[in-house]
Amino acid sequence: MPDETERIAAWAALLRTHAAVVPRLERALQATGLPLTWYDVLLVTNAAPERRLRMTELGQQAVVSRERVSRVVTELEAAGLLERQANPDDRRSSYAAITPAGRARLRTAAPVYLAAVEEHFLGHLDDEEIQVLARALPKVLAAEEG
Template sequence: MTMDNTAAWAGLLRVHAALVPVLDQELQQAHGLPLTWYDVLLELNSAKDRQLTMGELGAKAVVSRSRTSRVVDELTKAGLVERVANPADGRSAFARITAPGRARLRAAAPTYLAGIEAHFTSRMTPAEARTVATALEKVLKR
């Protein structure tokens, strides 16, 4: 492994560790919405029929697979998500975003996007942001 490889990996970890708590705090202060909730709502809202199985959600959301179920439970208690039986598989259920969940997501989106801009992309040129996005997508596609 080269120094550049190690530096890229270390940089990614440091940026994640530094920015996630900041974005979480901004969302909680402005909207009472933790970043983990926002992420799950965002994934559900952009999914077909605005719903995903727990397995699909665990694969897409930034929260760990083991924490996904707990976050969905919290969102369900808050009325932002509902669990719906999966007619194709009686052993699983869908998590589906509710109308209040969509409203909370829409209300929080400007704060989330402004945070990304202020703390992340404003520190690089548009070309650098494209390069970072492209490189990270390659890693995710494996």
């Protein structure tokens, strides 16, 4: 059983890892012309059924804050990578849908992103450590979002 020092060290390591890795991912993606926030929103939208999500769902699934997601969608719309679509079932909500240009940019950026994740994060872990993280972190996420 880890003592209190080890428990706090685990939390601190997670924070410091995030702070160290995210800027490296952002720098790697610069060459693709997609900021990390844009990549994230495009990735989540592309993976959704019909390649679109209600704005509220996008805010729940994207890594960017719920407050920022609307601004990121507006930026992606201006770039022609996403479009807002009216929700015929609920006039108070709308969808964010990835465009063909958005899918093309995402496909171009994906190998760069995946290589950076491998280099700056996964490449430092063995298979068992990756499996532990893949099991452990979703537990925290489900508890906090549920």
